[in-house]
Amino acid sequence: MPAEAPKDVSIEEVVALTQTLVQIDSSNPDFGSTGGPGETAIATYITAWLQHRDIETHWIEQTKGRPSVVGIVRGSGGGKSLMFNGHIDTVTLLGYDGDALGAQIIDGNMYGRGTADMKSGLAAAMLALLHAKTLNLKGDMILAAVADEESESRGTEQLLAAGWRADAAIIAEPTGTDIINTHKGFALFEVDIHGKASHGSRPDLGIDAIAKAGFFLVELDKFAHQLQRRFDKEANPPETGAPSIHCGIIRGREEVASYPAKCTIHIERRNIAGETQEGITKELEVILENLVAAVPDFKHELRSTFFRPPYYLPRDHAFIKLVEGHLTTAMGGALITIRAEKYWTDAALLSDVDIPSVILGPRGYGLHSEKEWVEVESLRQLSDAFKSTMEEFCS
Template sequence: MNHRLSLPPGQGLNDVVSLTQALVRIDSSNPDLGLDSGAGETAIADFISQWLQTRDIECYRIEPTKGRPSVVGVVRGSGGGRSLMFNGHTDTVSLSTYDGDALSAEIQDNKIYGRGSADMKSGLAAAMIALATAKSLNLKGDVILAAVADEEMASIGTEQVLQAGWQANAAIVAEPTEMSIINAHKGLAVFYVEVSGVAAHGSRPDLGIDAICKAGYFLVEIDRLSQRLELRWLEQGNPKLGAPSIHAGVIKGGAEVNSYPDSCTISIERRTVPGENLVEIQEELEQILRKLTREVPGFTAGLRTGFSRSPFGVASDHSFVKLVAEHATVVTGATPQIKGETYWTDMALLADKGIFGVIWGPKGYGLHAAEEWVEIESIQHLVDAFVRIESEFCK
């Protein structure tokens, strides 16, 4: 585990640049991504906890899954005000895919480089500074930091923070958005279709049923469904997030070339938009399987539901969206774009629990790529805006 800090967490690190550098220098690569054995979030959770405690900020460690801790910090208001949560994930993708020193946190041309500099340790650092600043603002409402594990995989961190009972009236997820305000994004659902065949020697077609060949009929129907989803979305005249989509990501079947395979499993990803629900999506797939069972001799298959996450959406004229946009404009001198995105974030989990909010973060590039960096000016603007937002929302 590489845990290289320029200063102990109680000394210095009171500005967003040095704090971002300190966070980047901690290896917190997600251990469940499969590329290599990631370090996990223990070291960075230790660091954040010490940073908060040194500043006399209430700090709670949430770790139902051993070795995957999340940290909650809270500055209590005097009472009677609205609460605001800053949410940021502590994990990163693999260091092995980075070209050069992934933990360097070096500064060049007013940019901080390194794995997680953009995604999303700079946004997390801005939230930490804003939380510490809240102590001097005499607010009525609480300001909460949720520094969560595992966003890059299954988002168990935010789930566990919510399960522990943490709530807020609004939230900002400080993912890198190039300073655009994201008020909607897609959800996703994973399904598994298991096509059954009959095993037999390759010379005995009279005895065997080829599960892989039968699966081909289903793949054709998935392609047709994808086209229908696109057409339906265009007809509705709402291009904001792009069309819902479906594709077959993985297909597995067969043991050797000279045998008829008795099974074939197709893993399907369905990207969803606000207004769609899991029951209707599953029924769409069940209808395809029933049709093929009727029409294709020897076709037998079953459907399993896997992992799913809700889409997220809040109106662009919502009062909180307008509040964030107002302060973003003042701080940056430019009116931010308010838009939807195709990716998924932990904001959907918060929204599922009634916490409205936005995704808003710095100008960062190279996410999950061979080189990653964040623009320093944008994270400085972010801190200033975060403080202005909490000052007004929680007053």
């Protein structure tokens, strides 16, 4: 197979740069029946793009094959530093309707995997960094092009572990040009329901773990509805909406002619401000222990496998006001919405090390779905807002 031609690193226009990034397959290897190639190719391109302009560049690859790239334009000193954080991975290309890497523009929209989530925002951030190079800023301007946000956010974790910090950050996720100041967190659990293996002809010897798991799934569904109703009567319900829980994966035995000895249930729990990992684990433990008392031969094992906190920045924070002003100008005086989101972003990790962040990106649609697109005009507006925000904050 002939080698792919190198991508053009001379591009300095936000739409064309987005198209180039989309045309590089950086789908996350953690997803799909056939995992994607990961971030090496796109990290290599971003590095070459930065080095072509003599921008200081750093390569972070604590996990082999999962690199992140940092570009920095250093200020003269005495000013505030700003980080633009954008993930370079996408979800799987499998099941995409059409050319996932085409980046075609039709009726003012660009289509392809990652057009919205979030290579368009990343392109705007790259050009903001380039703009910083033309200015005499006092503060540093940092581009953090990070791996693995779609899975476990190893990129931003490793970035922070390497010591990178800023006085504020913008996460360029697609927000519809709204400013996001708060969002949910999430926790992952695995529950093993234990049975007893036997031949399918011997019910006297076997205990069906999948059937026992059914009791738990019924209770889990009831609990999910209780969570949704938890704040129904509150005068000031959480901006992010109620917490939620669902079963995403069930795995049992490999053949039909046997009683399964184990059924594993994978659970996702979306948490809100005030909820702790210990508290939400206890909720599941109570459900399971009640089933031990009520269901004959019910045995289980619960594991908490992953946890991410929610994020919150007060609406009256000075950085939100600054971003709002520049976004208003870039959008021709339009009224800007500041709101909550239900999904999780790397802003929560930045918050853990005292980096106040806003989530701001273009008008994009079809995230993680069979067709994804971004509105080209909103991308141009975003690029202008990023540049002017950076110019004032770092001056």
